[in-house]
Amino acid sequence: xxxxxxxxxxxxxxxxxxxxxxxxxxxxxxxxxxxxxxxxxxxxxxxxxxxxxxxxxxxxxxxxxxxxxxxxxxxxxxxxxxxxxxxxxxxxxxxxxxxxxxxxxxxxxxxxxxxxxxxxxxxxxxxxxxxxxxxxxxxxxxxxxxxxxxxxxxxxxxxxxxxxxxxxxxxxxxxxxxxxxxxxxxxxxxxxxxxxxxxxxxxxxxxxxxxxxxxxxxxxxxxxxxxxxxxxxxxxxxxxxxxxxxxxxxxxxxxxxxxxxxxxxxxxxxxxxxxxxxxxxxxxxxxxxxxxxxxxxxxxxxxxxxxxxxxxxxxxxxxxxxxxxxxxxxxxxxxxxxxxxxxxxxxxxxxxxxxxxxxxxxxxxxxxxxxxxxxxxxxxxxxxxxxxxxxxxxxxxxxxxxxxxxxxxxx
Amino acid sequence: xxxxxxxxxxxxxxxxxxxxxxxxxxxxxxxxxxxxxxxxxxxxxxxxxxxxxxxxxxxxxxxxxxxxxxxxxxxxxxxxxxxxxxxxxxxxxxxxxxxxxxxxxxxxxxxxxxxxxxxxxxxxxxxxxxxxxxxxxxxxxxxxxxxxxxxxxxxxxxxxxxxxxxxxxxxxxxxxxxxxxxxxxxxxxxxxxxxxxxxxxxxxxxxxxxxxxxxxxxxxxxxxxxxxxxxxxxxxxxxxxxxxxxxxxxxxxxxxxxxxxxxxxxxxxxxxxxxxxxxxxxxxxxxxxxxxxxxxxxxxxxxxxxxxxxx
Numbered sequence: 092x093x094x095x096x097x098x099x100x101x102x103x104x105x106x107x108x109x110x111x112x113x114x115x116x117x118x119x120x121x122x123x124x125x126x127x128x129x130x131x132x133x134x135x136x137x138x139x140x141x142x143x144x145x146x147x148x149x150x151x152x153x154x155x156x157x158x159x160x161x162x163x164x165x166x167x168x169x170x171x172x173x174x175x176x177x178x179x180x181x182x183x184x185x186x187x188x189x190x191x192x193x194x195x196x197x198x199x200x201x202x203x204x205x206x207x208x209x210x211x212x213x214x215x216x217x218x219x220x221x222x223x224x225x226x227x228x229x230x231x232x233x234x235x236x237x238x239x240x241x242x243x244x245x246x247x248x249x250x251x252x253x254x255x256x257x258x259x260x261x262x263x264x265x266x267x268x269x270x271x272x273x274x275x276x277x278x279x280x281x282x283x284x285x286x287x288x289x290x291x292x293x294x295x296x297x298x299x300x301x302x303x304x305x306x307x308x309x310x311x312x313x314x315x316x317x318x319x320x321x322x323x324x325x326x327x328x329x330x331x332x333x334x335x336x337x338x339x340x341x342x343x344x345x346x347x348x349x350x351x352x353x354x355x356x357x358x359x360x361x362x363x364x365x366x367x368x369x370x371x372x373x374x375x376x377x378x379x380x381x382x383x384x385x386x387x388x389x390x391x392x393x394x395x396x397x398x399x400x401x402x403x404x405x406x407x408x409x410x411x412x413x414x415x416x417x418x419x420x421x422x423x424x425x426x427x428x429x430x431x432x433x434x435x436x437x438x439x440x441x442x443x444x445x446x447x448x449x450x451x452x453x454x455x456x457x458x459x460x461x462x463x464x465x466x467x468x469x470x471x472x473x474x475x476x477x478x479x480x481x482x483x484x485x486x487x488x489x490x491x492x493x494x495x496x497x498x499x500x501x502x
Numbered sequence: 503x504x505x506x507x508x509x510x511x512x513x514x515x516x517x518x519x520x521x522x523x524x525x526x527x528x529x530x531x532x533x534x535x536x537x538x539x540x541x542x543x544x545x546x547x548x549x550x551x552x553x554x555x556x557x558x559x560x561x562x563x564x565x566x567x568x569x570x571x572x573x574x575x576x577x578x579x580x581x582x583x584x585x586x587x588x589x590x591x592x593x594x595x596x597x598x599x600x601x602x603x604x605x606x607x608x609x610x611x612x613x614x615x616x617x618x619x620x621x622x623x624x625x626x627x628x629x630x631x632x633x634x635x636x637x638x639x640x641x642x643x644x645x646x647x648x649x650x651x652x653x654x655x656x657x658x659x660x661x662x663x664x665x666x667x668x669x670x671x672x673x674x675x676x677x678x679x680x681x682x683x684x685x686x687x688x689x690x691x692x693x694x695x696x697x698x699x700x701x702x703x704x705x706x707x708x709x710x711x712x713x714x715x716x717x718x719x720x721x722x723x724x725x726x727x728x729x730x731x732x733x734x735x736x737x738x739x740x741x742x743x744x745x746x747x748x749x750x751x752x753x754x755x756x757x758x759x760x761x762x763x764x765x766x767x768x769x770x771x772x773x774x775x776x777x778x779x780x781x782x783x784x785x786x787x788x789x790x791x792x793x794x795x796x797x798x799x800x801x802x803x804x805x806x807x808x809x810x811x812x813x
Contacts, residue, residue, distance in 0.1 A: 113594045147628030151583030158587030291572040292605040293548040300575035301562040
């Protein structure tokens with residue numbers, strides 16, 4: 092096992108390489124490009140024994156991915172943002188085919204206005220598609236999650252595609268030390284893909300994705316997908332244990348950071364959780380008992396684990412790096428729903444919206460979140476959604492607006 | 503160009519085995535289904551049909567399928583991309599020794615004109631450009647049929663559909679000419695492409711046999727007379743399919759590496775005969791005759807065949 096400095100994108104390509112994939116349909120989109128560029132090179136020079144093909148769109152890319160997986164190949168692909176949305180119809184279509192491919196999404200905020208920087212409206216838009224979802228905080232976790240994702244997705248108890256999410260720029264283009272697992276050890280952890288239920292064979296014709304008549308038949312298949320997704324809890328636990336034994340790194344559905352004696356808890360996901368951990372350390376240094384809960388597996392939704400992690404806390408702040416206009420934070424809603432029936436639920440649940448389009452989360456903002464969450468906890472009523480925006484950012488925006496107005500009116 | 507002599511001179515020479523069996527949920531008299539039945543006689547059963555949303559999606563309704571081959575329903579816009587995934591995966595698995603060569607199947611896209619002419623054009627263009635080894639069969643009934651007969655870019659000038667209605671202000675119905683998908687395909691230089699009509703079964707099956715000799719994209723545009731959408735008695739499907747060819751509106755042709763050959767020279771009967779068979783054109787004749795519109799259709803046909811003769 093050797094450790095290299097690599098970007099999140101390169102770590103993702105290594106994940107596919109170590110998983111010994113057969114097929115990589117691709118379509119480039121910033122900030123995912125380094126993943127497909129790397130795999131194109133490796134497929135061309137024989138480092139990866141897979142066919143690489145550039146498709147005509149993400150819609151086609153996802154269709155080819157699902158179809159190849161349905162034929163019995165191990166498939167890897169990657170996209171981002173608008174690309175994920177362009178493929179949206181196909182996400183739902185191929186989960187119905189029950190094909191265990193892995194898709195890496197490099198999170199990037201959605202147009203309009205168009206930008207390249209990250210938030211999670213893209214990946215969370217796909218939360219109802221049936222894909223399993225793992226959200227990574229570090230480059231190491233990107234690589235590891237891809238291996239875990241194949242192992243879980245291909246398990247006969249699950250048979251659903253999986254999505255591994257990493258933040259654009261913040262992780263995709265940031266170098267971190269990554270320990271690259273030994274290929275032989277990976278083969279033992281992730282056995283070769285030999286699906287019994289998939290494939291189009293001359294001697295055994297089968298029909299896939301057929302029409303159904305009536306809600307009862309439709310519901311049966313949809314219920315199956317739900318139950319299979321819930322099976323992924325147990326399968327994840329088994330896989331994570333094997334993974335820890337083989338590679339020494341342990342992953343849970345959630346990650347607890349300094350939670351043990353925490354009165355107030357900040358809930359985050361993905362790479363900005365690293366900023367949250369630094370903020371927790373800073374607050375702890377000032378004597379505050381705060382901690383962080385990082386959501387890692389988002390589908391299936393680990394409601395029980397979240398409930399347990401938030402038992403008897405005073406205040407809980409959910410920092411959503413996404414915005415459902417007219418509602419607020421998406422993860423806040425899901426956490427609130429999970430806590431509703433819990434008699435020991437936190438005194439207050441607060442919703443904060445930050446980091447949209449890669450907007451920074453400052454020390455001051457974290458401090459304000461901790462202050463307001465503590466007050467809410469003492470009071471016993473939550474707040475939000477609070478749209479985080481600093482005065483400095485507001486002044487800068489006013490200057491841009493002034494400039495836009497000047498340019499328009501004075502030609 | 504030297505062409506092989508035809509294999510099928512008489513109907514009794516056609517393959518006898520059936521691979522599309524009776525009892526489908528499609529409409530009585532579906533001309534598209536007859537094309538598929540005839541094509542399947544040549545394609546055989548070692549096939550995976552990759553279907554785009556359309557009338558034929560109803561063929562495989564859980565737990566039934568009238569085909570003895572495999573089936574994959576995809577989306578309206580990306581069946582050729584699914585064909586790419588299936589073909590590539592089969593090739594990879596065979597090359598890696600994980601699938602015995604004898605388990606190989608042909609990949610056949612089945613799409614209607616709505617998918618073929620517009621929504622799937624990008625994925626079709628991509629698949630042809632990548633020289634994907636597959637068949638594409640478009641059953642062209644000149645409208646979005648499965649949704650209740652709305653205008654599609656394959657709808658011919660003068661046809662009435664539910665979204666190209668005939669009104670006082672717009673008495674002709676569809677005012678656009680049918681999109682020339684054959685020429686769009688041909689610009690990609692696929693090794694084999696052809697138009698077919700089920701009323702010309704020898705020609706149809708001959709073309710599927712000839713196509714089999716070409717690796718790469720093999721594209722078929724099949725005339726799909728549609729009693730439900732075109733408003734004629736299902737018993738008249740063969741007559742409509744025959745007259746469409748004879749009046750020159752549906753040329754039977756093929757293109758090998760882009761070079762076009764007409765495989766049947768029609769008698770060029772007046773288009774009126776063909777139009778009058780169908781309710782979708784009735785407004786061109788009743789209550790008042792729309793001479794300009796009928797003339798436009800006739801002139802387009804004459805122009806086409808004049809070009810053919812001059813080339």
